[in-house]
Amino acid sequence: METILVLTHADETGAALAKTSLEAVTAGKNLAAQTGASLTVGMVGACATAADSLASLGARILAVTGEAFAQARYATDAAACEALCHAAQPTIVIVAAGSRFARVAAGVAHRVDGCIDTHITSIGAEGPLSVTRWFYRQRIEATLTRTSRPWFLLLDAGTHAAFSGEPGAANVEQVSVALPALRTSAVGFRAPAQDAQTIRPDAQLLFVAGAGWTKKQPDGQIHAAEAGTLILDFLRNTGASLGSSKSLVDQGGEGQPVLPFLTHMNQVGQTGSTPRHPKGLATCCHGEEPHVVGWRFIADRRAISLDPNCGWTRGKADVVYIADAFKVMQKVNQIMAETKG
Ligand SMILES: Cc1cc2nc3c(=O)[nH]c(=O)nc-3n(C[C@H](O)[C@H](O)[C@H](O)COP(=O)(O)OP(=O)(O)OC[C@H]3O[C@@H](n4cnc5c(N)ncnc54)[C@H](O)[C@@H]3O)c2cc1C
Numbered sequence: 001m002e003t004i005l006v007l008t009h010a011d012e013t014g015a016a017l018a019k020t021s022l023e024a025v026t027a028g029k030n031l032a033a034q035t036g037a038s039l040t041v042g043m044v045g046a047c048a049t050a051a052d053s054l055a056s057l058g059a060r061i062l063a064v065t066g067e068a069f070a071q072a073r074y075a076t077d078a079a080a081c082e083a084l085c086h087a088a089q090p091t092i093v094i095v096a097a098g099s100r101f102a103r104v105a106a107g108v109a110h111r112v113d114g115c116i117d118t119h120i121t122s123i124g125a126e127g128p129l130s131v132t133r134w135f136y137r138q139r140i141e142a143t144l145t146r147t148s149r150p151w152f153l154l155l156d157a158g159t160h161a162a163f164s165g166e167p168g169a170a171n172v173e174q175v176s177v178a179l180p181a182l183r184t185s186a187v188g189f190r191a192p193a194q195d196a197q198t199i200r201p202d203a204q205l206l207f208v209a210g211a212g213w214t215k216k217q218p219d220g221q222i223h224a225a226e227a228g229t230l231i232l233d234f235l236r237n238t239g240a241s242l243g244s245s246k247s248l249v250d251q252g253g254e255g256q257p258v259l260p261f262l263t264h265m266n267q268v269g270q271t272g273s274t275p276r277h278p279k280g281l282a283t284c285c286h287g288e289e290p291h292v293v294g295w296r297f298i299a300d301r302r303a304i305s306l307d308p309n310c311g312w313t314r315g316k317a318d319v320v321y322i323a324d325a326f327k328v329m330q331k332v333n334q335i336m337a338e339t340k341g
Contacts, residue, residue, distance in 0.1 A: 002037040002129065004028050005090035006059075007081050009100055010046035014070060017043065017050045019202075020096035022162035024155050027123055028094045029057060029163060034125040037092070042084030044077060045069035048172065055168030062087050063172045068179060071186045072100040074107075076179065081108040083177040091149040092129070097156055105154050114150035121159045137270045138296045157201065158276040158297075198235060198242035198261060205240040206277040206298060207231070208268060210285025211247035212306070212325065214257040223326065224257040227284075230329045232261065237336040241277060243268040243294075245285045268294035283325040287311030304328050 006028035008021035017025070025041060032039035039059040043050060051061050064080040081104060085093065095105045097118065109116040119133045121141075130145045131153055191197070213227035235242055244266040252258040268275065270290040280298035285291065287303060287310050295301055295316075303312035304325040312320045321328060 002035055002091045003089060004032055004037050004092045005040045005042055005088040006094045007042050007084060007101060009044040010050055014047055015049050017046055018098055019162050020098035020157045023160040024094050024096040025163040026160040027155055031123050031125060040088040042088060044080040051170040051172045052167045055170040056165030061170050061172045062175050064175050064177055073184050074104055075182055078104040078107050079177050079179055082111050083175050085112045087175045093150050093152045095152060095154050097154045102154060105152055109152040112150060114152055115146060115148050116152035116154060117144060118154040120153045120155050123153060137293055138274050199265060200241040201275065203239055203241040204278050205238055206243050206275055206280040207234060207240040208243040208280065208282040208285055209248055210245040210283060212284025214251060222257050228259050230333065233333045234329055237333060242266055245291050246272065282312060287316045292316045
């Protein structure tokens, strides 16, 4: 019989668990229900209200609390997770692959003589316990099983719904941690302004800009500045996340017109990212396979292209508007401004 430990941490307020952690809780809950295994949730740096949100789970709750664990830091997070593992003695450890725990999970697995697999998208227990993950840029899905324990599973964000249950008074067991000497302290946050941050993993919509935005238009001119304004207005109005084709982000290095707010971090595709959003809208993009492979997890795909023969029309999109994206986005922005006003 397996013993499951879900490792979680607080969000930036400290009053609730991070969304990715709540997704891992759902994965642990489902696995425990399928296998009849015991379920423990280990919390790092969260306060009592966070534990109360898990009351309806019916799981054992362990917590590491204190000033040192309020902030993300390798030494303290790894020590806390290690102590939680010693307290729970799990055979399966489910960890959410957010930026905080993704960097400590492998180290913790090593410390407790365990093994780890990353980018897990599902956990199943029909027959021997198995997990799935994608390889080769989401083209091949593999099912893995292992006999060695404890087995750490670093769960990809967005693959499970966040746990939510009726809050109640949770019984929390405190776990003490022997801290190593600390050499790192956080002195503050430096983050881009909200509207300068264009990559928004939780957005409902992915808006992709293709190279067409900076190419010569039917009037023989390039309108890169206008393109930038249209795109940023749309992002401000919708809170959409901004993706790009490779051609567009590569242009800067080739001395061609660029959209200054785009970097390679925005690139979607085979050599870019594979984001998860309910909807996607591609604009001025041709829809070639190396780009569209990054759309694997976008549920509803639409595109605006001047080319009626583009990849999107050849089966890559659900809806294609054969139209001038400058005109369409201008009209869309205008309608949204009027609706808001
Ligand atoms: C090994 C390898 C890896 C790659 N990895 C990636 C990757 O990760 N991501 C990626 O994106 N690409 C990748 N590529 C490149 C990919 O094959 C394409 O070259 C790239 O996606 C093309 O970008 P694009 O569609 O924006 O540009 P283009 O092919 O130049 O298409 C621009 C489109 O804009 C349209 N357009 C122009 N003006 C307008 C207008 N006013 N309104 C509407 N439409 C307009 C044009 O009709 C055209 O269809 C890779 C290629 C290779 C070989």
